Amino acid sequence: MGKGSILITGASSGLGAEMARQFAALGYDLALCARRTERLDELSQEIAVAHPEVRVRIAELDVTDFDAVPKVFDGFADDLGRIDRVIVNAGLGKGVPFGKGGDRPNRQTAQTNFIGAMAQMEAAMKIFRAQGGGHLVVISSISAVRGMPKTMTSYAASKAGVAAMAEGIAAERVPGVDVSIIFPGYISSEMNDKAAHPPTFLVDTRTGVRSMVSAIEKRRFKAYTPAWPWVPLAYAMKVLPLSIVRRLAGI
Structure with a gap:
């Protein structure tokens, strides 16, 4: 018998895909969803070869389609029997810097990262309440610690909102439900690979995700990953002047 089942959104690339690989190696069944199903197909086949004992289910999902989110989540739960952990990823x-015509991309980021995450948390908690427990994992960002300038403003604000929302759910103390908020530092992924200048303290995807998976497996309430240098830097970022925080963030 496997260790349980994990649902991961945004699993077609980057941190989501690597989490799927590492959790499969630990023996978890997987429910993977994303907009790009061709990548999910490839990932599913890769995992099937490496870990034939693991059940992998995939589904197309745009998390801003708020009617689709609970349907996909419930479908996975029906198929696998239960969902033990949901990773809102x-x-x-x-x-775009505010006031420079960036209202559309900024709005898209906020809608996906915050409202989309809200839909996922709602669907996950409905399942967890019905089955009497589960583990809600929310992927925030080290940028959520303070307000960030320029192209990072909307992203950082949305990730701070996601962390606050998860903390509010944790404060309710729903019986049998654990909540983990993960604040990844700079981990190589499709998102930051497009940056003109690699951020400071960037680590490779496998190393960075390994630290995330470790924190999730320990059911840590809040975790800055990798712990070095982000635990001390997160504290520093909370108290230092914004001009210094900007330099630490590599912006």
């Missing part, structure tokens, strides 16, 4: 990193 799907996100968007578009951004």
Whole structure:
């Protein structure tokens, strides 16, 4: 018998795809969803070869389609019997400095990262309440610690909102439900690979995700990953002047 089942949104690439690989290696069944199903097909086949004992289910999902989110989540739960952990990972990193015509990409980022995450948390908590427990994991960002300038403003604000929303759910203390908020530092992914200048302290995807998976498996309430240097830097970013925070963020 496997260790349980994990639903991961935004699983077609980057951190989501690598989490799927690493959780499959630990023996979890997987429910993977994203907009790009051809990538999910490839990932599913890869995992089937490496870990034939693991059940993998895939589905197309745009998390801004708020009617589709609960249907996809419920479908996975019916198929696998239950969902033990939901990882709210799907996100968007578009951004333009405010006042420079960036209202559309900024709005898309906020809608995907915050309202889309709200839909996922609602669907997950409905399942967890019905089955008497589960583990809600929300992927925030180290940028959520303080307001960020320029192209990062909308993204950082949306990720701060996601963390606050998850903390509010945790404060309710729903019986049998654990909540984890993960604040990844700079981990190589499709999102930041497009940056003109690699951010400071960037680590490769496998290393960064390994630290995320470790924190999730320990059911840590809040985790800055990788712990070094982001635990001390997160504290510093909360108290330092914004001009210094900007330099630490590599912006």
